Amino acid sequence: MSKIHRIDRRDFVKLLGLATGGIVLGCSIGSDKKDFIPTIDAEGFHPNLFIHLEKNGNITIIASRSEMGQGIRTSLASAIADELEADWKYITVEQAIGHEKYGNQNTDGSRSVRTQLTPMRKMGASAKMMLLAAAAKKWNIAPKDCSAKNHFVINKITKETLFFGDLVAEASLISLPEEDSIQLKKVEDFKFIGKTLKSVDLKDFTHGTAAYGMDIRLPNMKFAAIARCPVAFGTVKKFNKKYAEEVQGVESVFELPRLIPPTGKFFGMFGGMTVIANNTWAAFQGKANLKIEWDGGANASFDSETFKKTLTSRVHKTGKLVPGGKGNVRSAFKAAVKIVEATYHVPFLAHTPMEVPNATAWFQGNNIEVWAPVQDPQTARSELSHFFEIPEENITVNVTFLGGGFGRKSKSDFVVEAVAISKQINAPVQVVWTREDDVQHDFYHATSAQYLKGSLDRNGNVSGWLQRVGFPSIVSSFTPFSEYASGFELNQGFTNNPYILKNFRLENVQAEANIRIGWMRSVVHIHSGFGINSFIDELAFAAKKDPIQFHLNLLGPDRTIAGSAGFPFHSKRFKNVLNKTASMANWGKKLPKNHGLGVAIHYSFYSYVATIVEVSVIDKKVKVENIWTSIDCGLALNKDNVKNQLEGAAIFGMSIALYGKISIEEGAVAQNNFYDYQMTRMKDAPNIHINIVDAMNEPPTGVGEPGVPVIAPAICNAIFNATGERVRSLPLSDLGMV
Amino acid sequence: MIINLLINGKLHAIEAPEEMPLLWAIRDIIGLTGTKFGCGVSQCGACSVLLDGQLIKSCSLPVSGADGKEILTIEGSSENLEFLRQAWSDGNVPQCGYCQSGQLIAATSLLDTTENPTDNEIDAVMSANICRCGTYTRIKKAIHKAVTLKNEVI
Incomplete structure (x- = not known):
């Protein structure tokens, strides 16, 4: 439910530093309920301010959400402009503070x-x-005799027109409409919604003028680098800073104590040794020259290969029953004509956005101001208030462009670091992580093991399905000693399995965390999408059936399953994207020698996605040749942007499938940089074909993430189709296949 | 030492340690922040600039190696860079945009040396630049488009 309020314009002007006259509309919208991130949630209804119209017709639209490549500044601005009947050329977008x-x-x-x-x-x-009412007043006619088009109000009787900018003074005197009197446009009248608008930031992106976190420059600003313990939550035992201090440009070196967050919220920071310098490179050099003896603490013996074995043995034994099962899997297995079993693994993964974590802060006694690439500026603000005991109203969080986020920049540890250092040195400071810092001190996407056992009846249909999963929980980063995946995590593809399964049992096994666990683009769906789609492909093969037909059979007749947040699941829409993709990929066509096709479908963030991948495998080396993806995301707000997101998701998913692996030895991450934590590059990039289902009358659902979970299983299924070899443990580089 | 850098046609005489990578001299001393830090070890291409017309990773070249030389960064301009900018916009290429400075500079170098590059020639040069958002297919298309735009004008 939304409520509209009149906002004091002075407050708004002060907030944005706008000086020109105009009308301002304020609106409060209910904070959206977080559907999978626990804790740290803003609640209730808060005022919002999004539109500023100037006398010259220029309209500033406020972007409240962080821009990290998903195109949100353009998309939401276009929705406002569409209903406003604005001419796009007058629109500029400004980023809101937190x-x-x-x-x-x-x-x-x-x-x-x-x-x-x-x-x-x-x-x-x-x-x-309000503009219509203002014009009507000027013309002395009823508002219903006015309409708006392309930045003008039209007098329907006389055909006279008035420019939006010329209505500013009158509109300021019009009272805000009651919410229930607001009429929204019909789908067929949309001008921008559902069409394509190019990014409002193209000029800045192509001229190097978009300001990311690292591009902030303040007078007398210092640069800081931090040496953190290679083992998560380890501490400094002894240090020698002599060689660090000798680096030209280094100004000081000191120990930064760890800040431990309260249970249930915030992220805190690792602490370590910090080097202050007058340029970034000197700070990096100083850090490299530090001699530090660390106390690794409780996690110092953690080894990810050993943990993989532990998790594997746990999923091969009975785990904790997850509520929501159906039928009796045991008797289904007894009556089975065929049993299929498989165990799947996904390693730890790092986000590695192109822009490393960084933040610029200025602690000034009673005030804090920060400039940072953050996905969640309000949590950053609350967290700063908590740790530095300064009221939130004295803390300003300026949101810069994010050079990629993918979930990494949801965590504000790097912001806390910058403020802690600024407080210590009493000067503005920019903390910059090296790429090695980023790879080795992330909030990692969890590793997982899954065991699946399925039975087929005499008709080759699935009669029983047992799935045991184990992965360290995100909750462990908020509540220490959380050793089982939580309900909101299992509900990302495991408990809400949409297939028609009469006998279904899900078990959850212990998986403790020995490094910081976080969420990465599509989160737990990476595990569920990989396990379930790989296993269905195995079942289809065992049943001697076509994988697509097998998926369709499992999806069953058209039906609706009640879902959360007012988004029911429609099997018909899922089958539709699968059929669309099959037809795009010409499924069933004769393939060149050594080529194979693989399919995967996944429902996440309320969107339906199907992907088919074509690979070639020559001398055991895999090349991804083609990716076809169809998405039903309801109303697609900005078509080309949706397409771009899905193209990007295909590449992101390929990085997971081909290369993604963080390994931990003696508690420390073994990888360093892009040479040993590799990304998909242009030479690997396949032809990508995207279909967006026309569903303009459905509410919009997720776009940024749903394209990711299907990629790894579709690639592995395609490899099986080409070679007969099953890949059950990611990534392919571990198997010498890239 | 005093280093003379001719960046985008403007002379900058700076005082910097000779082993400081060119990237940090450009960003932290001169204050041109369009050239990006991505890895520090020549692995991602975010810091790409042209040095006397040669494509280099500025994170790995000591600033003394650029003394007296001409540098093109993303804040600058060249015939091919302008066609590429147009093609990048036409194709709505960027997502987060962070790597695109380096991508555009690398593509400029490609077109400076290869009038009409094939897909393989594009792959060979552009695979040195990582885009975590995954805009590769658009970048490739935009490079072809830039060639088309250039030919139209002539």
Whole structure:
């Protein structure tokens, strides 16, 4: 439910530093309920301010969500502009600071459009109503005799027109419309929504003028690098800073104590040794010259290969029963004509956004100001208030462009570091992580083991399904000693398995965390998508059936399953994307020698995705030749942007399948940089073909993440199709296949 | 030592340790922040610039090696860079945009040396640049488009 309020314009102007006159619309929207991230949630209804119209017709639209490549600044602005009947050339977008006035700004979970589209449309529509009323007053006619088009109000009787900018003074005197009087446009009248608008930031992106976190420059700003213990949560035992201090440009070196967050919220920071310098490179050099003896502490003996074996043995024994099972799997297995078993692994993964974690902070006694590439500026602000005991109203979090986020920049540890250092040196400071810092001190995507056992009846249909999963929980980063995956995590593909299974049993096994666990683009769906799609392919093969037909049979007749957050699951839409993809890929066609096709489907963030991958495998080396993806994400707000996201998700998914692996030896991450934690590069990039289902009358659902979980299983299924060899443990590079 | 850098046609005489990588001299001393830090070890291409017309990773070249030389960064301009910018915009290429400075500079170097590159020639040069958002297919298409745009003008 939304409520519209009149906002004090001075407050707004002060907030944005805008000086020109105009009308301002404020609106409060309910914070969207977090559907899978626990704790740290803003609650209730908060005022929001999004539109500023100037006398010259220029309109500033406020982007409340962080821009990290998902195109949100353009997409939500276009929804406002559409309802406002604005001419796009007058629109500029400004980034909001972190403030509860804007509602929940936490940019993750593929939900910005899902939760903000309607409130943003109402913003635009109510502003338009005020302009119509203002014009009507000028012409002395009824508002219903006015319409708006392309930045003008039209007098329907006389055909006279008035420019939006010329209505500023009058519109300022019009009272805000009641919320239930706001009428939104019909789908067929959309001008921008559902079409393609190019990014509003193209000029900056192509001229090097977009300011990311690392590009902030303040007068007298220092640069800082931090040496952190290679083992998570380890501490400094002894150090020698002599050689660090000798580096030209280094100004000081000191120990930074760890900040431990309270149970249930915030991220804190590792602490370590920090080097302050007058340029980034000197700080890096100083850090490299530090001699530090660490106390690794409790995690110092952790070894990820050993842990893989431990998890594997656990999923091969009975685990904790997860509620929601069906039928009796034991008797189904007894009556089975055929039993299929398989165990799957996904390693730890790091986010590695191109822009490393960094933040610029200025601690000034009673005030803190930070400039940082953060996905969740409000949590950063609350966290700073907690650790530095300064009220939130004295803390300003400026959100810069994010050079990639993928979940890494949801965590504000690097912001806390910058403030702690600024407080210590009493000067503005920019903390910059090296790439090695980023690879070795992430909040990692958890490793997982899954055991699946399925039975086939005499008709080759699945009669029983047992799945045991184990992966360290995200909750462990908030509540220490959380040793089982939580309900919200299992509900990402495991408990909400959409297949028609009469006998279904899910078990959860112990998986303790010995490094920081976080969420990465598509989160637990990476595990569920890989396990379930790989296993269905194995079952289809055992049943001697076509994998696509096998999926379709398992999806069953058209039916609707009640879902969370008002998004029911429709099997028909799932089958539709699968059929669309099969037809795009010409499934069943004769393939060149050594080529294979593989399919995977996955439902995540309320969107339906099907992908088919074509690989060639020559001399045991895999090349991904083609990827076809169809998505039903309901109303696709900005078509080309959706396409770009899915193309990107294919590449991101390929990095997981081909290369992604963080290994830990004696508690420390073994990888360093892009030479040993590799990414998909252009030479690996296949032809990517995207289909967006026309579902303009459905509410919008996730786009940024749903394209990821299907890629790894579709690649592995394609490898099987080409070679008869099953890949059950990622990545392919571990098997010498790339 | 005093180092003279001719960046985008403007002379900068700076005082810097001779072993400081060119990247940090450009970013932290001169203050041009369009050239990006991505890895520090010539692995990602985010810091790409042209040095006397040669494509280099500025994170790995000591600033003394650039003394007296001409440098093109993303803040600058060249005939091919302008066509590429246009093609990048036409194709709505960037997502987060962070790597695109390096991508555009690398593509400029490619077109400076190869008038009409094939897909393989594009792969050979552009595979040195990582885009974590995964805009590779758009980048490749945009490079071809830039060639088309250039031919149209002539």
